[in-house]
Amino acid sequence: MSLSVDLNHSFPGFTLDVTFEAPSGVTVLFGHSGSGKSTVIKAVAGLLKPNAGKVVVNDRVLLDTHGRISVPVPRRRLGYVFQDGRLFPHLTVRANLTYAHRSDTKGLDRVVDLLGLGNLLERRPGALSGGEAQRVAIGRALLSDPVMLLMDEPLAALDAPRKAEILPFLDRLCSEGGVPILYVTHAVAEVARLASHLVLLENGQVLRSGPAAKLMADPVLVPHMGVRDAGALLTARVVAHHPDGLTELEAPGGRLFLPGVHRAAGDPLRVRILAQDVILSRTRPEGLSALNILEGTISALHRGGGPGVVVQLAVGGEHLLARITRRSAEAMGLAPGQTCFAVLKSVAVAQVDIAEAAPLR
Amino acid sequence: MAFLGPDEWQAVALSLKVACLAVAASLPFGLAVAMLLARGRFPGRQILNGIVHLPLILPPVVTGYVLLLGFGRRGPIGEFLENTFGVVLAFRWTGAALAAAIMAFPLMVRAMRLAIETVDPGLEEAAATLGASRLRVFLTVTLPLILPGVLAGAILAFAKAMGEFGATITFVSNIPGETRTVPSAIYAFLQVPGGEASALRLVIVSVVIAMAALLVSEVMARRVAARVAGR
Structure with missing residues (x-):
């Protein structure tokens, strides 16, 4: 799989001009708040219409403002994990998980096992901890059988113990190498742990894009990572x-x-x-x-x-x-x-x- | 019904029939308008909001007279309906239902709109990323979350329709068995000597129905809040 992104967008006081390509695996969009990383992932998902741009996933054109192509959100087949979970409050965990996926119970069993959701299935989202809710959200996105998983700062709203609880599950997900992932974060620790490809964003521009290990070991980029995090x-x-x-x-x-x-x-x-x-x-x-x-x-x-x-x-x-x-x-x-x-x-x-x-x- | 005399019972039964038709017919429109006002971003949204709320502010007699001008047998809409579908509303119980529906519409829309506004649009976005069409998002996410609010709106509208007087009497008059609803009947009983006892019994019926409707709609509103919180 490959992801190719070329976006132009402006808000009052902010201009985004981003071009990058990513191979399969886990691509992390890293940048500080205001760098434009959320805008990029929302545009890939179709939740935001950029002024101009092109998004191609696996040779399938999802957006091309020149060719007037914009595949509607439900037909992009991209699983999206939101920072705030966004589980359906009126449905049980099981119904949330199967919302996009009604028949294949084998897939459900595999995801329940991967994310350790076995004893949560009959609960309502209101009765879950933040970490549990986020695991359910990841499972729900996986069960929509996506061609790529988009994760928009999935750990940012959690405290340190909850993060530590979820990271091993993310490790497993990423190292299984099944579905490619586009992951947005401002935490270097998550980049170090999960990324195979890294795109560094700053002020709406791509500073560098390349293999994560190479970029993490580049002395020039240390100030951009943060001297205490590099x-x-x-x-x-x-x-x-x-x-x-x-x-x-x-x-x-x-x-x-x-x-x-x-x-x-x-x-x-x-x-x-x-x-x-x-x-x-x-x-x-x-x-x-x-x-x-x-x-x-x-x-x-x-x-x-x-x-x-x-x-x-x-x-x-x-x-x-x-x-x-x-x-x-x-x-x-x-x-x-x-x-x-x-x-x-x-x-x-x-x-x-x-x-x-x-x-x- | 030993408590009510035949004339009184006729008025109560007619009121129930009128209110049921008014609510059933206006519910889909009310839901659509509430969705538009809560979620829509289009020019003229404030004007639509104003038109919906107009019957709440206008003297009911004015609303009734406007209905008579529009839906009367010589009115443009009334003439069209009679020539095309053979439907006559003026001075019929169906006309009373129309007047009641219009007078109750602002209350219905308001309750539904408040419920819709408590639903996080992010949930609808999430459903879309999971492959759900707009219709499926509405049916499986929005509607279940606002259902108690929809019911609350319908109940309030029902109570309001039961009690509508000014617009009804102006548009369809006060014909026993056809358009004499509970309020019209109370008014009529008060015009004749010795009618006070009948009027009083209908007043009690009205109070009981209004109180019950208010209580039920309050309970429903609380259930919306609980549902949205996911308990």
Whole structure:
């Protein structure tokens, strides 16, 4: 499948001019509020009529203002998950789930199982928690048998524990690789965890569009992600669980020891390492409390406007980002091509940054 | 009915018949107009709103006279109806139903419109993304959510139609057995010596019907709120 979007639209005080193409998998539209990401996803769904543009999903033209084509919303076959759920309050969970899908009970069973909805079926939406309601909303959209799933900040209205409750379900949905997903968010953690392709939006324009792992590891984009949220993704594999509570992972450039990762040995994981949590050393450090030392080669240095420098380190076939001060970079004489050691505290990696997700490439 | 004499009973039965026809015939129009006013964005929406509410503000005699001008046997609409369908409304019980329907219309539309406005349009949007046509969205999402409001509107309109006097007597007069509804009968009883007892009994019937209608429509309105909240 592929998605091709070309949109022009203006509101008073805001102009959107966006063009991007995305392969199958999970495409995340990332941007801060006011970047135009919601406008884009609504235009793809047909809930908003842009001034001009073209939207093509799987070679099917859904919108072409030149050719005067605009497929009506009900016939676009795009499942839409709204930020606020929008379950039908007068129907039970079961009736909500089957609203678009009346006959195929096998599909219902599969979705109920995937999203853990088994004991909610006879309840009314008013009796669900926010997280449960959002899981039902995702299931309802999936059961409409969509060619693509549109998710408009599905976690934004939930508090942290509810988010943590839903993310594993989203991981499963995304890594199953069945239905392609267009996902809108302003949370870098969700990008890191779910995205295979990333479209960065800023002020109504596409800043960059490309494979998520590549863009996440690009030092130039760190300010756009937010300096405290930026971090590269590593693929790792669970090797063993140690009796002291640490899980040993095999990562490019070395072993990682992280606190209790609840996955079976052999499972592939993607881990986001925040740039601000990485310490660099020119020589292999000894006598440190930090357990994780990855050896790599400096592949890029990017100086921002402030006192910081972002260093990109090639480890194995992948990349790490480290954000250090310019003073340190100069004192250490860092330059591309040098061998360098990245040091990471085990406890720095949050559970939310460890996903069972799809392979990065 | 031992409580009511034959003349009184005739008036009550006629009023019930008139009010039932008035509500049944105007319900689809009321729902359509309420949907237009609540959801529609078109030029002239305020004018439509004004026309719908006009009978509430105008003296009922004026409404009745306008009906007589339009729907009387020499009126343009009345003549057309008689020549084309053989239907005569002036001085008939069906005419009384028309007058009652028009006088009750603002109340009916208002109750339905309030119910429609409590429904989040986002739910209708969500149904559309799930592949539902406009008709299916209305039948499966909007209508079930507003159903108690629709019933409340119908009940209020029924009570109003039972009690309509000014427009009715102007348009279709006060003919026993044909257009003498409860209010007309009360008026007529008060014109003859010794009619007070009959008038009083009809007053009691009117009060009971009006109170019951108000109570039922209140309960219905509360059920709309509960449904929309998903309990």
